[in-house]
Amino acid sequence: MYNILVVDDDKEIVNAIEIYLSQEGYNIIKAYDGEDALEKLKENEIHLIILDIMMPNKDGIETLQEIRKDKTIPVIMLSAKSEDYDKISGLNTGADDYVTKPFNPLELIARVKSNIRRYVDFSRTTVKDEIKTEKLLKTGSLEMNDETKKVMVDGKEIKLTATEYNILKFLLKNKGKVYSIEQIYENVWNEESYGAENIIAVHIRHIREKIEINPKDPKYLKVIWGIGYKVEDIP
Secondary structure, eight states, X not given: OOEEEEEOSOHHHHHHHHHHHHTTTOEEEEESSHHXXXXXXXXXOOSEEEEXXXXXXXXXXXXXXXXXXXXXXXXXXEEETTOHHHHHHHHHHTOSEEEEESOOHHHHHHHHHHHHHHHHHHHOOOOOSSOOGGXXXXXXXXXXXXXXXXXXXXXXXXXXXXHHHHHHHHHHHTTTOOBOHHHHHHHHXXXXXXXXXXXXXXXXXHHHHHXXXXXXXXXXXXXXXXTEEEEOOOO
């Protein structure tokens, strides 16, 4: 059973989320502010966090900053419909996804399932004496080992979140091909894309900052203006 930490100062929202997700077989751990959330995170094995942005004591952005110091657990931010700036701030801080309040329970469940699946796949590594060729993805000095989930650039290991890893994996498996934001989202999230521009753009920027020597003049992950993104096919 997967443990989901739900953090919101509105107890009715927390209880509603618990009802929706418990019916899907998830175990819900509740917290009502950022400090409470960080304590619960220390005490429990958490597989996903649903985190409200506007909270007392320590808001969602500050809490996420603390979480991202040493954890790659997927985080879905909750934000009010008018808080576009906060959505971007959450993604910039390291959130994997966001859901707008008031939310559709089916949308929330789909986002939870998608993020947990990617995280579990990312965390599940297999060490073998021989690495299968199809598990090695490479372009230039950028290498991804999908057995150990390691990404190397010029021999240096790069730490990615599960979402960043899966976006890069998709583009690297299809190097040289250009994919739109919608295509990337639908292939990585396995659901239809609705307003995914901010989510993909921020994740792409984070990946570039980690794998490129000069993110403003990228060697590997290129934007094709008006069309989408691709990973260059470099011998």
